[in-house]
Amino acid sequence: GAGVSQSPRYKVAKRGQDVALRCDPISGHVSLFWYQQALGQGPEFLTYFQNEAQLDKSGLPSDRFFAERPEGSVSTLKIQRTQQEDSAVYLCASSLAQGPREQYFGPGTRLTVT
């Protein structure tokens, strides 16, 4: 079956631009996670949704980062006024049940801020 998809796969933004990253989770999956992965590092938690409710956003690095999942399926991570330190791979994962059990990851969006 279809896995988690993310778009775009690659995004180049000039410093100061806004970007929007999309995640299509596996149909029926309750939980959705966003992670940021710097080169050579493991993924770092950004935020968690249970259906449409954003239950934890403690990992978002600044108020320039915003995530939503309005209908409990597709999610968008938005970064306003991008900075060079935002350059990373942004990973989305979904899981069937509540919480972080057996997450299915998308391929990620590689964001480069110039």
Add this chain to the structure above:
Amino acid sequence: LAKTTQPISMDSYEGQEVNITCSHNNIATNDYITWYQQFPSQGPRFIIQGYKTKVTNEVASLFIPADRKSSTLSLPRVSLSDTAVYYCLVDFSGGYNKLIFGAGTRLAVHP
């Protein structure tokens, strides 16, 4: 800060068994231990998950001692295609910001 500790890298040869150990001293009663595999330019892929003792599936085994302060991922008879980064993840109850992957273990399998 609750975290996991794994070796930075390991080397092995085709056909050998590989064991990667992760320490998680602050694991809580309700936490599960999950291992993921990641290839370059891909998202992590779920390998196995366990709570205690031993879990086995078609690709790996997971050994968890009684105190649950560590866990060992066992990959039987590795092949070149097992060259990847392996992450140990513990829920660390108390908030999803405790989902800490760490730097992972880079496994290189040689012919």
